[in-house]
Amino acid sequence: xxxxxxxxxxxSVEDIPRQGSRVVRTGFGDIALFRTVADxxxxxxxxxxxxxxxxxxxxxxxxRVTCPLHSWVIDLASGEAVGPDEGCAGHCPVRVVDGAVxxxxxxxxxxxxxxxxx
Amino acid sequence: MSTHTNPPTPRERLVVVGNGMAxxxxxxxxxxxxPDRYDITVFGAEPHPNYNRIMLSPVLAGxxxxxQIVLNGRDWYEANGIRLLTGDRVEVIDRANCTVTAIxxxxxxxxxxxxxxxxxxxxxxxxxxxxxxxxxFRDLADVxxxxxxxxxxxxxxxxxxxxxxxxxxxxxKVKGMDVTVLHLMDTLMERQLDRSAGALLRxxxxxxxxxxxxxxxxxxxxxxxxxxxxxxxxxxxxPADLVVMAVGIRPNTTLGKAAGxxxxxxxxxxxxxxxxxxxxxxxxxxxEHRGQTYGLVAPLFEMAKVAAARLAGSAEAAYTGSVxxxxxxxxxxxxxxAGDFTGGKDCEDIVFRDAARGVYKRVVVKENRILGAxxxxxxxxxxxxxxxxxxxxxxxxxxxTLIFGQSFGGEGxxxxxxxxxxxxxxxxxxxxxxxxxxxxxxxxxxxxxxxxDEVRAHxxxxxxxxxxxxQVEQLLALTLGDGYxxxxxxxxxxxxxxxxxxxxxxxITALDLKTIPDVMQRxxxxxxxxxxxxxxxxxxxxxxxxxxxxxxxxxxxxxNERVHANIQKDGTYSVVPRMWGGLxxxxxxxxxxxxxxxxxxxxVKVTGGQRIDxxxxxxxxxxxxxxxxxxxxxxxxHAYAKGLRTVKTCVGSEWCRFGTQDSTGLGVxxxxxxxxxxxxxxxxxxxxxxxxxCAEATIKDLGVVCVDSGYELHxxxxxxxHVRACDLLVKVETEAEVLEYTGAYMQLYREEARYLERxxxxxxxxxxxxxxxxxxxxxxxxxxxxxxxxxxxxxxxDDPWAERANGSVDRHEFxxxxxxx
Numbered sequence: 001x002x003x004x005x006x007x008x009x010x011x012s013v014e015d016i017p018r019q020g021s022r023v024v025r026t027g028f029g030d031i032a033l034f035r036t037v038a039d040x041x042x043x044x045x046x047x048x049x050x051x052x053x054x055x056x057x058x059x060x061x062x063x064r065v066t067c068p069l070h071s072w073v074i075d076l077a078s079g080e081a082v083g084p085d086e087g088c089a090g091h092c093p094v095r096v097v098d099g100a101v102x103x104x105x106x107x108x109x110x111x112x113x114x115x116x117x118x
Numbered sequence: 119m120s121t122h123t124n125p126p127t128p129r130e131r132l133v134v135v136g137n138g139m140a141x142x143x144x145x146x147x148x149x150x151x152x153p154d155r156y157d158i159t160v161f162g163a164e165p166h167p168n169y170n171r172i173m174l175s176p177v178l179a180g181x182x183x184x185x186q187i188v189l190n191g192r193d194w195y196e197a198n199g200i201r202l203l204t205g206d207r208v209e210v211i212d213r214a215n216c217t218v219t220a221i222x223x224x225x226x227x228x229x230x231x232x233x234x235x236x237x238x239x240x241x242x243x244x245x246x247x248x249x250x251x252x253x254x255f256r257d258l259a260d261v262x263x264x265x266x267x268x269x270x271x272x273x274x275x276x277x278x279x280x281x282x283x284x285x286x287x288x289x290x291k292v293k294g295m296d297v298t299v300l301h302l303m304d305t306l307m308e309r310q311l312d313r314s315a316g317a318l319l320r321x322x323x324x325x326x327x328x329x330x331x332x333x334x335x336x337x338x339x340x341x342x343x344x345x346x347x348x349x350x351x352x353x354x355x356x357p358a359d360l361v362v363m364a365v366g367i368r369p370n371t372t373l374g375k376a377a378g379x380x381x382x383x384x385x386x387x388x389x390x391x392x393x394x395x396x397x398x399x400x401x402x403x404x405x406e407h408r409g410q411t412y413g414l415v416a417p418l419f420e421m422a423k424v425a426a427a428r429l430a431g432s433a434e435a436a437y438t439g440s441v442x443x444x445x446x447x448x449x450x451x452x453x454x455x456a457g458d459f460t461g462g463k464d465c466e467d468i469v470f471r472d473a474a475r476g477v478y479k480r481v482v483v484k485e486n487r488i489l490g491a492x493x494x495x496x497x498x499x500x501x502x503x504x505x506x507x508x509x510x511x512x513x514x515x516x517x518x519t520l521i522f523g524q525s526f527g528g529e530g531x532x533x534x535x536x537x538x539x540x541x542x543x544x545x546x547x548x549x550x551x552x553x554x555x556x557x558x559x560x561x562x563x564x565x566x567x568x569x570x571d572e573v574r575a576h577x578x579x580x581x582x583x584x585x586x587x588x589q590v591e592q593l594l595a596l597t598l599g600d601g602y603x604x605x606x607x608x609x610x611x612x613x614x615x616x617x618x619x620x621x622x623x624x625x626i627t628a629l630d631l632k633t634i635p636d637v638m639q640r641x642x643x644x645x646x647x648x649x650x651x652x653x654x655x656x657x658x659x660x661x662x663x664x665x666x667x668x669x670x671x672x673x674x675x676x677x678n679e680r681v682h683a684n685i686q687k688d689g690t691y692s693v694v695p696r697m698w699g700g701l702x703x704x705x706x707x708x709x710x711x712x713x714x715x716x717x718x719x720x721x722v723k724v725t726g727g728q729r730i731d732x733x734x735x736x737x738x739x740x741x742x743x744x745x746x747x748x749x750x751x752x753x754x755x756h757a758y759a760k761g762l763r764t765v766k767t768c769v770g771s772e773w774c775r776f777g778t779q780d781s782t783g784l785g786v787x788x789x790x791x792x793x794x795x796x797x798x799x800x801x802x803x804x805x806x807x808x809x810x811x812c813a814e815a816t817i818k819d820l821g822v823v824c825v826d827s828g829y830e831l832h833x834x835x836x837x838x839x840h841v842r843a844c845d846l847l848v849k850v851e852t853e854a855e856v857l858e859y860t861g862a863y864m865q866l867y868r869e870e871a872r873y874l875e876r877x878x879x880x881x882x883x884x885x886x887x888x889x890x891x892x893x894x895x896x897x898x899x900x901x902x903x904x905x906x907x908x909x910x911x912x913x914x915x916d917d918p919w920a921e922r923a924n925g926s927v928d929r930h931e932f933x934x935x936x937x938x939x
Binding site: 008010011015016017018019020022023024025026027028030033037038051052053054057058059060061062064066068069071073103105 | 645646647648649650653654673674675676677678685687689930934935936937938939
């Protein structure tokens with residue numbers, strides 16, 4: 001799959017605080033990059049599927065983030081809301097090469113909204 | 119109910135010479151024991167109220183302001199009816215007529231006299247030692263001199279590589295001077311450190327750019343009027359714009375000697391802290407007790423306790439000398455030293471060395487008891503070693519792991535039951551009711567108790583605030599073994615753990631846990647780094663337990679507290695500048711209006727708490743908005759924080775025709791005291807100037823209603839989802855009492871409430887009786903709570919906006935990582 005993607009370097013892992021996130025501005029809207037306590041890096045659309053809250057501003061725990069607006073918990077790997085909520089923040093292929101964070105923007109999949117209550 | 123009338127008995131006259139830490143601590147202890155016994159006059163040679171002299175180094179280094187190290191402001195003296203005469207040095211004691219006369223000519227008679235004149239810096243009498251630009255490091259005037267010199271830059275030479283000298287050197291270096299330390303011996307702090315630790319310290323100071331010359335003997339200070347250089351005996355000459363003499367201190371016995379009191383190195387006192395004149399007591403660095411003089415704070419406080427008890431009429435209190443420990447107050451350099459580590463016959467050294475981490479520990483043991491300890495780089499076990507040293511604890515059982523510290527290995531490690539089992543019978547389990555372990559265990563066995571309720575009924579343990587419930591349960595389990603069925607499970611903190619909020623807090627204290635990973639590791643968290651429920655709670659609990667020591671974890675804070683603004687539904691933010699007591703000015707309003715125009719802020723609203731809220735600020739604009747508001751003198755209103763939000767006021771006696779007291783002024787004082795604190799949930803205060811209650815003080819977390827005869831304090835109110843009117847806690851007579859009660863109440867709430875529990879549910883949970891017992895009935899406990907609150911405040915009253923506006927904190931928060939496509 002990697003061969004079919006063109007990778008864009010957006011910064012280094014060190015630029016993202018551990019248990020934190022940074023935002024990359026793109027033509028698809030803002031992408032939030034997360035770095036977990038175990039130094040894994042994930043990229044999601046910076047919009048909660050529930051009410052559009054900026055996920056980049058949430059608390060990162062394990063491989064999950066809690067949206068700052070209404071505390072939906074989103075799985076960083078899949079972008080899916082963790083039950084009982086339903087919905088998915090779009091996610092974007094991301095990899096780390098020699099400490100550089102690279103996005104596969106062309107393969108970005110936008111998310112789908114949740115049930116909308118909140 | 120706290121109002122009481124003083125019996126009109128004639129009071130004895132107590133004069134205190136010396137307004138420093140020892141003298142005033144004695145008064146604090148005395149006032150707690152016998153508040154009405156004396157008419158008190160205090161003479162201070164310095165122009166300031168009582169301040170914390172041991173914090174002068176942080177003031178020099180710019181880490182603290184003078185206001186932050188004041189221990190008792192002038193209002194404290196007023197509130198306690200003490201006559202304070204500052205900037206007036208006592209020159210003569212006339213023992214025959216029992217009077218003292220100060221330099222101003224004022225003569226005051228005494229029945230009892232307390233001399234607490236402290237010490238003076240030793241100035242070595244080399245040529246040039248009286249030149250301008252040569253200072254000691256003893257009082258605030260010295261610090262001012264050093265700061266003025268540092269402001270001009272240039273070179274400083276510090277003579278003396280002991281505790282004070284190194285703190286001075288570090289402070290001057292931080293302030294931008296080129297600093298050289300001259301030390302006569304070949305090891306820095308040789309009285310506290312061994313060679314290995316001294317070498318690590320030297321290396322660290324040199325890494326910070328401080329030049330250290332050991333074996334350096336000063337021959338002369340060179341200069342015509344002002345100092346220009348220091349010449350050593352080996353001929354080397356060091357250019358200098360400032361010379362700090364920090365070679366030691368000498369008990370200040372001038373006054374005692376002139377009065378004919380028996381003096382050796384210090385004013386000689388017996389175990390009752392009485393001098394050779396029975397009407398005169400003496401405490402602090404100026405005294406000599408059993409041939410010893412002291413220059414550290416802990417012994418002074420022990421002396422103060424004894425002197426106060428004696429002044430209060432006790433015939434028993436006795437001071438028997440102190441074992442001391444020291445810590446270097448240079449930020450980022452952890453050095454601890456206690457006892458005797460010079461070694462010798464029958465002494466064994468246990469040494470731990472980790473050069474890569476810069477950690478060195480040495481514990482000297484003799485006949486299985488600790489004789490001394492030196493810790494460098496990792497000092498967290500200093501208190502533990504020191505306690506065992508003082509108690510003469512037998513260390514044979516833990517000897518194998520002694521050097522790894524308290525948290526290592528078997529004793530009480532990850533198992534809280536083992537920790538309780540290891541406690542001595544005399545250990546206090548229930549602080550509210552003063553019940554110790556032995557009492558509880560005895561009750562369980564002798565009365566055949568088998569449940570928590572029964573223990574509560576028989577011993578009162580855990581019957582008040584309930585925070586020791588877990589420990590009492592553990593004692594039940596330990597004592598009954600399988601015979602204890604356990605209690606219905608309390609709700610755990612979150613899904614990451616089985617433990618309750620109260621259990622986790624207790625473990626933080628009991629196991630000395632200092633970081634979030636430590637807590638999770640020791641308490642066996644099920645998740646790698648917790649969740650959005652437990653992390654903010656743990657961050658708060660650690661912050662509350664270890665003020666000044668715990669490093670805040672911004673990643674465990676909700677976004678509002680991380681960026682110090684409120685996130686709104688569209689992802690923009692709102693900011694609220696602080697308006698002290700609701701007061702503002704044309705200048706502030708103009709600055710706010712300018713910010714609104716400059717950043718095209720769409721909505722400006724007055725909040726329910728009488729502040730102005732600016733809505734719709736883009737996150738990347740936040741630092742610039744804060745910078746502009748800061749420039750107009752405004753700081754963050756903490757409108758986003760689980761902390762003190764606002765103190766709402768009415769205009770009170772200043773303008774209102776019904777106002778009985780200065781409610782606005784009191785509101786400002788309350789806000790100045792309480793702002794910046796972190797609490798379990800948001801806290802709002804209010805002051806109403808009369809019972810018409812225009813500031814709606816009786817639905818606040820703490821509300822003050824001014825009446826003709828004083829101030830009513832109301833607590834536990836809430837105007838939120840479930841409206842709750844306050845309970846009346848107490849009526850007091852003075853503003854100083856309002857401030858003390860408020861500090862104590864805030865601290866009790868900080869220490870006892872669970873995270874995200876507002877004061878209203880907390881008051882209902884623990885009961886108003888409990889709060890009355892802790893705050894109203896127990897004056898000593900109240901003062902201690904207030905002192906803990908103020909201590910914690912000394913670390914937290916920094917404007918979070920300023921440090922983000924100038925880019926020194928969390929710069930990455932406010933800019934995107936990249937822009938692509």
